Amino acid sequence: MRDKWDSIDEHRLRPESLMMGYAYKPEWSEGSMKSPVFQTSTFAFPSAEAGKHFFALAYGLEELEEGEEPGLVYSRMNNPDLEILEDRLTLWDRAEAALVFNSGMAAITNAFLSHVRPGEVILHSGPLYGGTDHLVQHTLPELGILTVEFGPGEQRADIAERLAAQAPGAPLRMVYLETPANPTNDLIDIEMCVEIARAHATGERDPIVAVDNTFLGPIWQSPLDHGADLVIYSLTKFVGGHSDLIAGAAVGSKDVIDPMLATRTFTGSQASPWTGWLLMRSLETLKLRMQRQRETAEKIANYLAQHPRVRSVRYLGLLSADDPQHEVYRRQCLGPGSMISFEIDGGEAEAFRFLNALRLVHLAVSLGGTESLAEHPATTTHAGVGEEHRQQLGITQGLVRMSVGVEHPDDLLYDLEQALKAV
Numbered sequence: 356m357r358d359k360w361d362s363i364d365e366h367r368l369r370p371e372s373l374m375m376g377y378a379y380k381p382e383w384s385e386g387s388m389k390s391p392v393f394q395t396s397t398f399a400f401p402s403a404e405a406g407k408h409f410f411a412l413a414y415g416l417e418e419l420e421e422g423e424e425p426g427l428v429y430s431r432m433n434n435p436d437l438e439i440l441e442d443r444l445t446l447w448d449r450a451e452a453a454l455v456f457n458s459g460m461a462a463i464t465n466a467f468l469s470h471v472r473p474g475e476v477i478l479h480s481g482p483l484y485g486g487t488d489h490l491v492q493h494t495l496p497e498l499g500i501l502t503v504e505f506g507p508g509e510q511r512a513d514i515a516e517r518l519a520a521q522a523p524g525a526p527l528r529m530v531y532l533e534t535p536a537n538p539t540n541d542l543i544d545i546e547m548c549v550e551i552a553r554a555h556a557t558g559e560r561d562p563i564v565a566v567d568n569t570f571l572g573p574i575w576q577s578p579l580d581h582g583a584d585l586v587i588y589s590l591t592k593f594v595g596g597h598s599d600l601i602a603g604a605a606v607g608s609k610d611v612i613d614p615m616l617a618t619r620t621f622t623g624s625q626a627s628p629w630t631g632w633l634l635m636r637s638l639e640t641l642k643l644r645m646q647r648q649r650e651t652a653e654k655i656a657n658y659l660a661q662h663p664r665v666r667s668v669r670y671l672g673l674l675s676a677d678d679p680q681h682e683v684y685r686r687q688c689l690g691p692g693s694m695i696s697f698e699i700d701g702g703e704a705e706a707f708r709f710l711n712a713l714r715l716v717h718l719a720v721s722l723g724g725t726e727s728l729a730e731h732p733a734t735t736t737h738a739g740v741g742e743e744h745r746q747q748l749g750i751t752q753g754l755v756r757m758s759v760g761v762e763h764p765d766d767l768l769y770d771l772e773q774a775l776k777a778v
């Protein structure tokens with residue numbers, strides 16, 4: 356069997372070696388080396404009996420037999436491009452199961468809808484990506500789901516006290532973290548959050564720990580290794596990597612992913628076959644891209660840190676040994692990644708002058724692509740976060756977020772140098 360073949364003799368192959376062929380057999384498609392795009396909405400049943408069995412499985416009326424693979428039915432339920440991609444996504448995080456969605460926000464929404472009910476609580480870190488922040492501050496409370504925020508550096512006892520004060524008596528169902536946080540690069544201690552969740556376990560629908568791993572994953576951080584139950588990705592970013600698609604993923608144990616598959620089927624938030632195919636192509640170069648982006652980001656962060664017009668730089672590679680975040684970084688992260696936030700000396704006007712002067716780095720939201728991007732969080736991605744809350748979270752008017760691409764580092768440094776002159 357070549358489909359789930361992941362070792363040679365006793366030699367275990369690494370994910371980057373498996374991304375070109377894992378979970379696909381050329382004989383399925385006339386020997387085609389690469390999986391075709393299965394651009395179809397529906398699949399022909401071999402018999403009426405088989406159709407009946409597939410639907411009984413989809414509605415949970417029958418269970419899969421030992422070793423049985425669910426058949427193909429309809430592309431809202433499953434599609435070969437998504438199934439192969441999902442198998443490949445499990446490899447990086449060493450997870451049992453993965454699901455692909457039509458956006459990162461769809462993956463996050465699905466996690467909340469599948470695991471939390473009205474009257475229950477989500478404890479979440481802040482800051483969060485602006486879209487997620489809106490969801491937890493506005494949409495979920497309207498549905499009767501309680502949300503309680505804690506910040507980086509807060510200790511377990513303080514968080515427990517806040518939870519008890521803000522949601523007295525309500526059952527905790529999820530601890531949701533974004534680490535590093537968008538846009539400040541703040542780290543949240545995953546293991547501490549796992550302890551909080553375990554302390555609230557009752558043996559019945561125990562709280563799960565979900566981590567948005569978009570900024571560092573899957574190369575520079577593996578939350579499941581630190582006890583998390585669910586890993587969320589905006590695949591739009593590093594995994595897609597070319598700023599040409601929108602998609603998301605959830606990765607974790609079967610127990611956590613199975614209810615999400617049911618929600619995805621009935622809410623219809625699956626990715627398209629073409630998006631799945633593009634993501635498989637992107638996965639082949641994921642590690643190469645993320646390594647190169649990290650190397651260049653280290654050079655840029657060092658350059659910015661000594662520039663007189665830059666007040667401060669938030670880059671994981673620059674954390675000093677006496678910073679409490681350094682200890683979390685050392686335990687939790689495998690590398691500093693390529694997201695840099697820095698504060699221009701001044702406010703919005705100075706930040707805008709810098710952004711408008713950039714020539715090679717593009718002025719756009721999003722991140723993780725081959726091209727370098729810069730944006731002003733306070734007026735774009737995090738414009739929906741209230742002014743006072745933004746200040747508390749460190750999203751100041753002078754803050755610029757940069758996603759470092761794969762251009763030549765010297766060209767990027769030249770562009771930054773000339774744009775900083777405009778400040």
Ligand SMILES: Cc1ncc(COP(=O)(O)O)c(C=O)c1O
Binds near residue numbers: 460486567603
């Ligand atoms: C950390 C993080 N999570 C989730 C999302 C949402 O992803 P998408 O735009 O794919 O829905 C984003 C988008 O910027 C993000 O930065």
